[in-house]
Amino acid sequence: MSIRDLARHLNISIGTVSRALNGKSDVNPETRERVLVAAKEFGYVPNQSGRSLRQGTTNTIGFMIESSIETADNGGSFFMPVFEGVQSVFRRHQLDLVALLCGTDEDPGAYLNRIVGRRFVDGLIISATMRNDPRITFLLERKIPFVTLGRSATGGQYPWIDLDFEGVAATAVARLLKFGHQRIAIGVPASDINLGYVFLEGYRRALSANGISFDPDLVFPANSNEEGGYRVATAMLAQKQMPTAVILVNENMAIGLYRRFYEAGIHPGRDIAVVGFRESTQSRFLSPTLTCFRISLRDLGIKLAEALLSTMPAFASNYPQDSIDLVWPMELVPGESDGPWHGT
Incomplete structure (x- = not known):
């Protein structure tokens, strides 16, 4: 039904119907109610393209x-x-x-x-x-x-x-240091996305606040997905002295990371500490369950x-x-x- 049909059915002008539908104050309350009831009854939907042209907006x-x-x-x-x-x-x-x-x-x-x-x-x-x-x-x-x-x-x-990328990095570093970890790696995005810079800077500040020197060899850029996590674990395994813990910028990276470590006979949660980013369905069903952050x-x-x-x-x-x-x-x-x- 068009607005013209609705006006004809109600025997009132198209302009009055339009003003009633748009909540204009110059329409009699009883008339407005008649228009709204009829519009609902007949399933009238305003022509958004026409309204957009008239009003200069698309809503x-x-x-x-x-x-x-x-x-x-x-x-x-x-x-x-x-x-x-x-x-x-x-x-x-x-x-x-x-x-x-x-x-x-x-x-x-x-x-x-x-x-x-x-x-x-x-x-x-x-x-x-x-x-x-x-x-x-x-x-x-x-x-x-x-x-x-x-x-x-x-x-x-x-x-x-x-x-809160800085807060996640600071909390994760403090938690791992409390558990005795000193060589803490970090998985960051392999792109120019700004969250990677913020996350890395939060990690550096947290280490410095706890008297730990920043080691660029413990920073592993990778795609923020399962494949990226697999690559991070592979790079960690290739180091002469493997890190004892890793903080990941994306929780999905943990899936690939777990797989690569299990292939090497290393058990996350026992032989390597892992902290992910956001709590998700995957993080809850990983074995072991992933330490992460809720939002x-x-x-x-x-x-x-x-x-x-x-x-x-x-x-x-x-x-x-x-x-x-x-x-x-x-x-x-x-x-x-x-x-x-x-x-x-």
Whole structure:
């Protein structure tokens, strides 16, 4: 049913029906109720394309994901709960969320340029922020509302929310030192993604705070997935003096790491201490269970949505924020994969 059909059925003007559906104050309450009841009864859905042309908005927010870094390595275990949190806020304002998947064969900057050029969305959430991220400069120059999931060294004022990579590194190092480990390795991303720099710097500071010298030979760059974990373990085994513990930037790396160590007759949790990053289904069902960190991903999504809406004039009064620079907390979940060092 079109708005014209709805107006004809109710015997009132199209303009009155439109104003009633949009909650305008100049419509008689009884008339508004008649319109809303009839719209529900006949399943009337506004023509979003037409409304967008008239209003200059799409009522759609894009969440940009780079498949090369995130979806392949995390599946839906990370982003689906985040999406649910974001959408729980957006649905209160009749906003829709769309996932914008940038493929492995496309430059993220070019992809974003195309999305913005098509005026496909009113605002953006971008993830996998790089050390120097041209997407941020691009959005700032065009004054497009956005929030980043992750920090960047790129200059400018914009809201960001990031996971507590420094806190995870500091807690993991302190825990392993308490268990007697001195040669603590770290698995970091083999890319320019900024979280790798933040994680490594947190690790260095934690070692220094405990009087341990930083050894670059204990830093193992790898893809943040199962294959990357396998490669980290292989590189650790090749060292003349193998580390007694390792901290991983991604929990999925533990799967490949476990396999490689078991192949070499080394048992995680007994012969090598392992600390992963985020608690997941895989981490709970690994044997031994993985010591890692818990995070409320749905709540993270809610905060991302609120941060974005605070930058959009139509919604800013409901979400007043001068600035948002937030490190999202994570809670240690002890498992069986780390413990006292029994070596010599």
